[in-house]
Amino acid sequence: MFSCRLSKQVFQRSTSHLRLQKRTIATMTTTSSSRKYNVVNDPMIYIGTFIQSPRDDPRKLDICEKGAIGVSADGVIEFFEREMESYDSLIAKYPAYEDAPVLTLAPKGQFFFPGFIDTHIHAPQYPNAGVFGSSTLLDWLNKYTFPRESSLSSLSTARTIYSRCVARTLSHGTTTAAYYATIHVPATNLLADICSSAGQRAFVGRVCMDHKEINPDYYRDESAEESLKNTCACIDHIKSIDPNYELVSPIITPRFAPSCTAEALEKLGKLAKETNLPCQTHISENRNEIQLVKKLFPEHDSYAEVYDAFGLLNPKMILGHAIHLSNKEMELIRSRDAKVSHCPASNSALTSGGARVRWLLDSGITVGLGTDVSGGYSPSMLEAVRSTALVSRHVAMTDGEECKLSVEEALYLGTRGGAKVVNLEDKIGGFEVGMEWDAQLIGLTVVENAENGKEEFEGDDVVDKIAFEGAKGAGPVDFFGWESWDDRVAKWVYNGDDRNTLSVWVKGRMVWSRM
Numbered sequence: 001m002f003s004c005r006l007s008k009q010v011f012q013r014s015t016s017h018l019r020l021q022k023r024t025i026a027t028m029t030t031t032s033s034s035r036k037y038n039v040v041n042d043p044m045i046y047i048g049t050f051i052q053s054p055r056d057d058p059r060k061l062d063i064c065e066k067g068a069i070g071v072s073a074d075g076v077i078e079f080f081e082r083e084m085e086s087y088d089s090l091i092a093k094y095p096a097y098e099d100a101p102v103l104t105l106a107p108k109g110q111f112f113f114p115g116f117i118d119t120h121i122h123a124p125q126y127p128n129a130g131v132f133g134s135s136t137l138l139d140w141l142n143k144y145t146f147p148r149e150s151s152l153s154s155l156s157t158a159r160t161i162y163s164r165c166v167a168r169t170l171s172h173g174t175t176t177a178a179y180y181a182t183i184h185v186p187a188t189n190l191l192a193d194i195c196s197s198a199g200q201r202a203f204v205g206r207v208c209m210d211h212k213e214i215n216p217d218y219y220r221d222e223s224a225e226e227s228l229k230n231t232c233a234c235i236d237h238i239k240s241i242d243p244n245y246e247l248v249s250p251i252i253t254p255r256f257a258p259s260c261t262a263e264a265l266e267k268l269g270k271l272a273k274e275t276n277l278p279c280q281t282h283i284s285e286n287r288n289e290i291q292l293v294k295k296l297f298p299e300h301d302s303y304a305e306v307y308d309a310f311g312l313l314n315p316k317m318i319l320g321h322a323i324h325l326s327n328k329e330m331e332l333i334r335s336r337d338a339k340v341s342h343c344p345a346s347n348s349a350l351t352s353g354g355a356r357v358r359w360l361l362d363s364g365i366t367v368g369l370g371t372d373v374s375g376g377y378s379p380s381m382l383e384a385v386r387s388t389a390l391v392s393r394h395v396a397m398t399d400g401e402e403c404k405l406s407v408e409e410a411l412y413l414g415t416r417g418g419a420k421v422v423n424l425e426d427k428i429g430g431f432e433v434g435m436e437w438d439a440q441l442i443g444l445t446v447v448e449n450a451e452n453g454k455e456e457f458e459g460d461d462v463v464d465k466i467a468f469e470g471a472k473g474a475g476p477v478d479f480f481g482w483e484s485w486d487d488r489v490a491k492w493v494y495n496g497d498d499r500n501t502l503s504v505w506v507k508g509r510m511v512w513s514r515m
């Protein structure tokens, strides 16, 4: 009842973005009807520059300058012409698209990029983003995190926080997110409703934490049975709103080994096996946490072995952080094909450590990126990409030059890598025929006259007024005209923010636009 009302509100808001788009994009040639998830869209044609990571080469960018992509009514890429000659020849080849609206990008400062995949984010912690002081993991949990999460026992608090979190992540180009929610069933179900209604692809996990000595009395599951029962209640709800998990899927979420009893881990491991649902948890983030795991699970040789003992180290498990793994743990994780979410902003903020991403990748482990809000201070995946590059440079200062990750590699991890982490690499993370249109339109600010240079400077003013005033209200990345596409992308990664994310689509539906 409650969630139905909310769904409607969010839906109305998101369709008004669509109307806005129709009015303001001059090249949209026809109108499309209101859309809701599972409601058929109009087919669309997108024309312009498409930039993506090649599926199997993280070190390069695939740049297609004169491309055209056709997206079907159900959001699937039906054609990708890499050298479009003319609109007429395109339609002659794809006559079914004759009446399709066309979105044509400006040739220099705009490009399409695959939507970002945030493989680790705590939605209820969103209000705390940036608030962590000098704390480290275990005191941070008690001082900032558990009190905030427990406040989502109120559905109206949850509604405000989750609506804003989903809107913000969409505005930063996050088309898929693996969310940790809280222990509360109604609020977790509400998060799933909000993602479904707003059109964000999401994995929504009700957090399990039943250990009486580790979790505070005011915020924990009463028992392992309750962890299981309430997880199942959320799974049932998500099944009721999205029976085939096309957009929103449940994800089994033991918070981390210390917060769960062996009994709860065992039940959740069995549930994972029975349902084949994805799982997420934390591993080896902080040295005191690792000591705590040793103390709580003395019968297991390592942190990774605790999860393995309960069947939780499997190909659908997303392990957040993985900073201080031993070689043996890394081998175990690889042999189970469990995935890693690298969370560089959080690892820096909570001084947890510098994850050895090159080592993980070279060892054959699948890695994606996570914002880990609010251990991470920003909901922006672009920030996660940027801090991946920067943190790798710090790791390189101690472990060697080869540890540096390039802009191209960091972007790969935020898109293709993330898609592999959530086991959707054939659906999202790139632009290929048969994949779904999860995309963001990126725009840089073209500095007027800069490209050709002015013949002569007019007047006495030392300041170029057009260049000066043009910085107002524009996005933070200035394009002067000399930059190659690689340069433009690097400038976006190191200087960009959500002002550069002009529009966002998931499964063909426009879910965010600032145009």
Ligand SMILES: O=c1[nH]c(=O)c2nc[nH]c2[nH]1
Pocket (backbone or CB within 6 Å): 122, 137, 141, 145, 255, 256, 282, 285, 346, 372, 375
């Ligand atoms: O970064 C983190 N955020 C959390 O909420 C958490 N819980 C356990 N371990 C954690 N690490």
Ligand SMILES: [Zn+2]
Pocket (backbone or CB within 6 Å): 120, 122, 282, 320, 372, 375
């Ligand atoms: Zn986390």
